Amino acid sequence: MGALLRCNGLTRKFGGVVALDGLDLQVEEGEILGLIGPNGSGKTTFFNVLTGVFPATSGEARFGEMPITNFSPQAVYQAGIARTFQRSRLCLPLSLFDNLMVGNHKNLDHGLWFNVVRRRALKRQIEEGRKAARELLELFDPPLAGRLFEPASRVPMIDRRRIEICRALIGKPRLLLLDEPSAGMTRDETRRLMDDLLEARRRLGRLTIVLIEHEMSVIERVTDRCVVLNYGKKIAEGAYRQVAEDPLVRQAYLGLS
Template structure:
């Protein structure tokens, strides 16, 4: 199975990019549904130019981020997926520790994106179990998994192109009482709906400021360039109230300036307790930024270890890296 998704640019011309925007036309999106905070964690948008450390308020009780007492919110055990006579994922087992940045690498056809799809409910496994925060989520629908705090991005953009950036963002928070028609029109509940929407709008603006795309709020998503869509997808991911984010090639098609910018956001969020599992083909990027690397080959786990251990593995060098890291 091919691991590389192809995406096409929107029919509308992209709006003018900033120096940090990408020239590429590939993009990604996330399942929709939640707020920008996890537990008591909140986003403080006191200033669009504020340092990243001031924009995400840590909750030490929920996300300690210390080596001591770390647990694995995501546990994958014996995952197997067959398509007819083809086994795309074969007995894959690993876990992802809280507050870490883990890379998942492998050549096209290794099973990386299929593994992501199995974890997030896009596909049902033939065998195996996925646990999130101790709960068996195997076979749940994608929106049910996202609502539990496990979010993902996609290789192909899935924004609602005929809606603005702000409108796309406002769709993300879960538990919106205004989605109920009777609550929206009944006098006794309309006040609560307006109050919640006001709070959500404030959070949306804070996240837009965090990713420095507030100037695009009124632009139609279909007019965004590939680089701008990358920023939008990350902003929406943060609004899904995630404990763990699975990022499927988040740097594909972006220029070096935007890549650096996205990495800064990811590292800052990781330091604040967010957990990341990233599929990426850029070997240097993975080796220089991830604490742990999982290598897949022909649907199976070939090697799981630190970047140094991966670089020194003859199996990896021979099977995937072509003799040189």
């Protein structure tokens, strides 16, 4: 197994603030890596730089053999990295199916001629899309598969999270970036969401995941390895137990000296 993602000295400055400070990080093929650290430590910035939302100030990132530093968000998605967002970013007035199909963009034909004139071919593609959406939801949360044509605004938070994760999964990415999937949910809901995720991953083949999470019980349960950030720098790395014992990590989280 080689590294799927390799970052060297990845840095992002916002004016005088160094949000990400020379981060070296590797993600191995097939692992679940937890990314933890106090608020403002640069976790989401790392996702945003990686997925092309902001360009990196310096440093580089390679995905497999491909250098993806400063790729556009579209190109990063095409390369096989999909993500969710900290704040739910579903299109609320659209149906769950439409939302899933946003994530399926790379498998769909967007030409004007195809969509307006070749309606039969379009219909077949829609049928395929519905099948894929139903299959994924069956695996993730069967009751949702029957609710494809409800607006996203009408489903509860936990289902929105599920749809967001499915939207990222439906394009069959090689790397999934999850930005605090438990935000705004109860402990119990988070546990159920994680169960669904692990189950789906087991059946989909060993998908590589980077997970940002504040809920330490989640990190302990699902991750193979953790990286701890503070002020944009990596301060510790290793299995959760080992990292949790680290004095630097305890200091960053609890302010103990």
